[in-house]
Amino acid sequence: MPKMDHAARRVRAAARSRAAGVAALLLAPGSDLTYLSGYRIFSSERLTCLVLANDGTATLVVPELEAPRAADRAPDVARATWGETADPYALVASLVREAGALAVSDQMWASFALRLQDKLGDREFRVASEITRDLRMRKDPAELDALRVVSAAADRAYVRALDLEFAGRTEREIGADLAALLRDEGHDEVMFTIVAAGEDGASPHHQTGDRKINRGDTVVLDFGGTRDGYGSDITRTVHVGDRPGEEIVRVHDAVRRAQEAGYAAARTGATAQSVDAAARAVIAEAGYGEFFIHRLGHGIGLDGHEHPYLVSGNEQLLEPGMAFSIEPGIYLPGRFGVRIEDIAMLGDDGSCEGLNRVDHALAIVR
Numbered sequence: 001m002p003k004m005d006h007a008a009r010r011v012r013a014a015a016r017s018r019a020a021g022v023a024a025l026l027l028a029p030g031s032d033l034t035y036l037s038g039y040r041i042f043s044s045e046r047l048t049c050l051v052l053a054n055d056g057t058a059t060l061v062v063p064e065l066e067a068p069r070a071a072d073r074a075p076d077v078a079r080a081t082w083g084e085t086a087d088p089y090a091l092v093a094s095l096v097r098e099a100g101a102l103a104v105s106d107q108m109w110a111s112f113a114l115r116l117q118d119k120l121g122d123r124e125f126r127v128a129s130e131i132t133r134d135l136r137m138r139k140d141p142a143e144l145d146a147l148r149v150v151s152a153a154a155d156r157a158y159v160r161a162l163d164l165e166f167a168g169r170t171e172r173e174i175g176a177d178l179a180a181l182l183r184d185e186g187h188d189e190v191m192f193t194i195v196a197a198g199e200d201g202a203s204p205h206h207q208t209g210d211r212k213i214n215r216g217d218t219v220v221l222d223f224g225g226t227r228d229g230y231g232s233d234i235t236r237t238v239h240v241g242d243r244p245g246e247e248i249v250r251v252h253d254a255v256r257r258a259q260e261a262g263y264a265a266a267r268t269g270a271t272a273q274s275v276d277a278a279a280r281a282v283i284a285e286a287g288y289g290e291f292f293i294h295r296l297g298h299g300i301g302l303d304g305h306e307h308p309y310l311v312s313g314n315e316q317l318l319e320p321g322m323a324f325s326i327e328p329g330i331y332l333p334g335r336f337g338v339r340i341e342d343i344a345m346l347g348d349d350g351s352c353e354g355l356n357r358v359d360h361a362l363a364i365v366r
């Protein structure tokens, strides 16, 4: 497996900063910090901040008690540690030497950003995604490998979920089982388990709850987590008991064909919105256009949702190395919902590769 080359990414980010008139990136815990250093840390009241100057100099400002962790995870980045009574904001300010704007990570807490503005008030503040978005959209080989591995793990978890007993149990119980399966198949963290039975399936982001699952229910399963920081995200719709109703079969078939149309449209040089449109046309043709109430997909990587978004109005051109979900759905209020979601990526030959390969058919479960 190729290794993540954080140093090369910092060189590219610094060059972009220079071109954009940005003196330095100031990155608090979050995906940009991880992307450029390898360091992953929870956000807390103690400031952690990667200062990446536009000459390429990187310094990780860390609380003293977390310095060993930073040294372990980002050994090639210089550290400036601060003790419990020191002023970390002054420390960050002292590391900003070039002229120009400052770009803070989109996920930086307001309490940090406002204090940095206090210390560096003469500077223009911008968001770091102006610099990092284009870099992170085009995944490098190590990232694509990480996405392949975590998606395959999610596939295996789904296959095992088909053996669960659904009838008579609650959404919450199935959700707990899905979480355990994700961990068992190699996820470090479970990020979400949406289990939406019957009428709950008509809410795309249903809050998994205490609804009892019955024979005859259609159940939307949308779940994912991370491994080595990279996310999985898969949705399949199952039916509890044999003989699904005629309309469920028809709706599921329309969603499946919409996803195939999305795959066919997703190629190098196509716009993000054209992929959404291709899938949407199939659902409209089937008579359910008004019930497909969300965009077709989102990018995925260190964040579960990131650029590029497959949505009407987005003229972003798709390129090799981009990874995104293709997740059409039909939601019939008060009745049921169907969604099918894969993560896919564009290969060097311009074609679209599905990273979730497990069967898309309406599975019959007990």
Ligand code: ZN
Residues within 6 Å of the ligand: 204, 205
């Ligand atoms: Zn979603």
Ligand code: ZN
Residues within 6 Å of the ligand: 222, 223, 233, 234, 235, 341
């Ligand atoms: Zn999902």
Ligand code: ZN
Residues within 6 Å of the ligand: 233, 298, 325, 327, 341
């Ligand atoms: Zn998704």
